[in-house]
Amino acid sequence: MNRQRVLSGVQPTGNLHLGNYLGAIRNWVEIQDQYDNYFCVVDLHAITVPQDPKTLANNSYTLAALYLACGLDLNHSTIFIQSHISAHSELTWLFNCITPLNWLEDMIQFKEKALKQGENVSVGLLDYPVLMAADILLYQADKVPVGEDQKQHLELTRDIVNRINHQFGTPEKPILKLPEPLIRKEGARVMSLTDGTKKMSKSDPSDLSRINLLDPPDEITKKIKKCKTDPVRGLEFDNPERPECNNLLTLYMLLAGKTKQEVTAECQDMGWGKFKPLLTETTINALKPIQDKYQAVMDDKSYLESVLREGREKAEVVAQETLAQVKAALGFSKPL
Ligand code: ATP
Ligand code: MG
Numbered sequence: 001m002n003r004q005r006v007l008s009g010v011q012p013t014g015n016l017h018l019g020n021y022l023g024a025i026r027n028w029v030e031i032q033d034q035y036d037n038y039f040c041v042v043d044l045h046a047i048t049v050p051q052d053p054k055t056l057a058n059n060s061y062t063l064a065a066l067y068l069a070c071g072l073d074l075n076h077s078t079i080f081i082q083s084h085i086s087a088h089s090e091l092t093w094l095f096n097c098i099t100p101l102n103w104l105e106d107m108i109q110f111k112e113k114a115l116k117q118g119e120n121v122s123v124g125l126l127d128y129p130v131l132m133a134a135d136i137l138l139y140q141a142d143k144v145p146v147g148e149d150q151k152q153h154l155e156l157t158r159d160i161v162n163r164i165n166h167q168f169g170t171p172e173k174p175i176l177k178l179p180e181p182l183i184r185k186e187g188a189r190v191m192s193l194t195d196g197t198k199k200m201s202k203s204d205p206s207d208l209s210r211i212n213l214l215d216p217p218d219e220i221t222k223k224i225k226k227c228k229t230d231p232v233r234g235l236e237f238d239n240p241e242r243p244e245c246n247n248l249l250t251l252y253m254l255l256a257g258k259t260k261q262e263v264t265a266e267c268q269d270m271g272w273g274k275f276k277p278l279l280t281e282t283t284i285n286a287l288k289p290i291q292d293k294y295q296a297v298m299d300d301k302s303y304l305e306s307v308l309r310e311g312r313e314k315a316e317v318v319a320q321e322t323l324a325q326v327k328a329a330l331g332f333s334k335p336l
Contacts, residue, residue, distance in 0.1 A: 002036075003034070003035050003036040004034075004035050004036070004142035004143060005035065005036050005037070005038065005139055005140060005141045005142050005143070006028070006031070006032075006035040006036070006037045006038065006141060006142070006143045006144070006145060006182075007037075007038045007039070007040075007135060007136050007139045007141035007144060007179075008024060008028060008039055008144055008145050008146060009039060009040040009041065009042035009045070009082065009135060010024065010025070010041065010042065010063060011041075011042050011043070011045045011046045011202070012041055012042075012043050012046050012056065012059035012060045012062070012063045013046045013049070013051070013059075013202045013203055014059075014202035014203060015202060015207075015210070015212035015213070015214065015215075016063065016066050016202070016212060016213045016214070017190075017200050017201075017202060017210035017211060017212050017213065018190055018200065018210065018211045018213070018251065018255075018283075019147065019189075019190035019199060019200035019201070019210070020147075020202070020213075021070065021213055022186075022187030022190055022251075022254050023146070023147030023148070023149075023184075023187050023188055023189065023190060024145060024146055024147055025066075025067065025070045025072075026070065026187070027145045027182065027184050027187075028070075028072065028077070028145055029070055029071040029072060029073075031145065031182070032072065032073060032076040032077050033073075033076050035076070035142075035143065036076075037072075037076055037077040037078065038077075038078050038080070038139045038141070038315055038318075039067055039072060039077055039078070039079050039080075040079070040080050040081065040082045040135065040315070041060045041063045041064050041067075041079075041080075041081045041082060042082045042132075042135065043056060043059075043060050043081060043082055043083045044082050044083050044088060044089065044131060045082070045128060045131060045132070046059070047124065048113075048122060048124040048125040048127075048128050049113065049117065049122075049125065049203065050120070060081050061304060061308075062298075064079055064081065064304060064307070064308055065294055065297040065298050065304055066213060066214075066290075066294055067079050068293070068297050068304075068307065069213075069290045069291075069293040069294035069297055070213075070290055074307065074310075078310075078311045078314045078315055079307055079308065079311045080308060080311035080312045080314075080315045081308060081311075081312070082135065084308070084312045085138075085312060085315055085316055085319050087134075087138055087316075087319040087320055087322075087323040088131065088134050088135055088138065088319070089131075089134075090323060091134035091137070091138055091322070091323055091326060092127070092130050092131045092133075092134040094326055094327070094330060095130045095133055095134055095160055095164075096127065096130055098160070098163055098164060098167065099130050099160060099163075103156060103159065104126050104127065104129060104130070104156075105126070107128075107129055107152060107153065107156070108152055109128070109129075109149065109152070109153070110125060110126055110128065110129075113125055113203075114126075116203075128153075129152075129153040129156045129157070130156075130160070132150075132153050132157065133153075133156065133157040133160045133161075136154075136157050136179050137157065137160070137161065137176050137177070137179070137322065138318070138319040138322045138323065139315070139318055139319065139322070140176065140177045140318075140322060141177070141179045142177065142179060142180065143179065143180055143181075143182045144157075144179050144180070144181050144182060145181075145182040145183075145184075146181060146182070146183060147183070147187075147188050147189060147190075147199075148183055148188040148189040149189065149199055150181070151181055151183060154179070154180075154181040157179060158178055158179065161174075161176045161177070161178050161179070162178070164176055164326070164329075168329040168330060169329060175325060175326060175329045176322075176326070186250060186253070186254060187250070187254050190247065190250075190251065191243060191244070191247040192204060192209040192210065193208060193209050193210060193211070193223060193224075193226075193227035193228065194206060194208055194209045194227065194228050195209070195228065196228065196242075196243030196244035196245075196246070196247050197243050208223055208226055208227075210223075211223055211224075211283060213287055213290055213291070213294075214291060214294065215287070217284045220280060220283050220284055220287070221280050221284075224276050224279055224280045224283070225276060225280075227244070227248070227276075228244050229244055229245070229248070229272045230242055230244060230245060232245070233271055234268055234269055234270070234271075235248075235249055235267040235268060235270050235275060236249075236264070236268065237249055237250070237260060237263075237264065248275070248279060249263055249267060251279065251283070252267070252275075252278065252279050252282055255279075255282045255283055255286040256282045256286075
């Protein structure tokens with residue numbers, strides 16, 4: 001039986017944090033044995049905001065090593081670097097020419113990131129969701145496991161599929177498959193440690209706003225000690241007036257592997273002075289195996305290179321096949 005396909009990716013734009021892990025990668029690991037999976041390091045997405053050419057390649061390797069460290073298993077998952085497969089850029093161009101400009105201008109991520117960029121907003125930042133559609137559709141993915149912030153981009157991908165199938169295919173013979181987002185309820189939106197109303201992000205200028213997967217114990221201790229809380233006694237989930245409290249309890253629940261009921265019972269009468277050391281210890285313990293495995297992977301560069309080489313070879317075959325189908329449907333001549 002053919003397994004359904006999964007595709008997802010993370011940008012090598014900085015340090016991988018608990019939001020990326022709990023919202024995305026941990027879910028990839030949990031479902032990988034049920035699917036045929038493609039996980040890429042989306043370096044073409046990274047350059048939609050300025051990147052330092054001296055560190056870009058290294059950041060991509062680091063991220064691929066973290067994918068392995070978090071538990072991606074090569075028996076189920078193909079890991080590769082997006083820019084190694086030129087079909088991503090080429091399909092983006094084809095999609096660009098059928099995507100209405102106003103669809104992109106409505107994207108929340110574009111508006112938020114454009115604000116931060118000031119005068120320097122690139123066409124690439126606007127075009128980010130079209131590149132993401134190309135990533136997903138090149139592999140004819142059935143499911144796309146992402147955090148809540150990517151939901152709108154997934155909807156745009158589905159709009160592009162419907163448009164292409166309608167304009168260039170027939171109902172009996174669609175050209176592209178309609179993918180579905182896989183967004184877990186818990187951890188889908190991990191919030192910043194310094195502002196419980198903003199999502200935790202790699203691109204937040206303050207490192208105190210996030211816990212990175214590679215933070216050493218003393219750094220984790222410092223960040224949790226300094227994180228924003230409130231003066232209310234007792235801890236609770238789901239109080240909209242206490243976003244920090246909900247976020248920190250959710251982190252504890254997910255990292256400790258406990259249920260909401262268990263955490264409620266354990267923490268409802270606690271003050272921050274008791275809860276913070278508990279969260280600190282739980283976070284350090286949860287990240288330790290990932291950090292150890294990461295070191296082992298980074299100590300064997302040739303292994304990592306072989307993973308990425310094999311990943312590229314496998315992904316390339318699937319990507320080229322879809323690209324050829326789309327080009328044929330749009331009426332391009334075959335290369336002679
Ligand atoms: P950047 O600030 O550069 O956009 P990012 O932290 O948003 O970085 P991405 O590489 O854009 O990370 O996203 C990678 C994956 O992590 C996506 O699936 C995204 O939905 C998920 N993700 C990002 N931030 C969070 C968060 N705070 N909570 C849950 N999931 C998140
Ligand atoms: Mg992002």
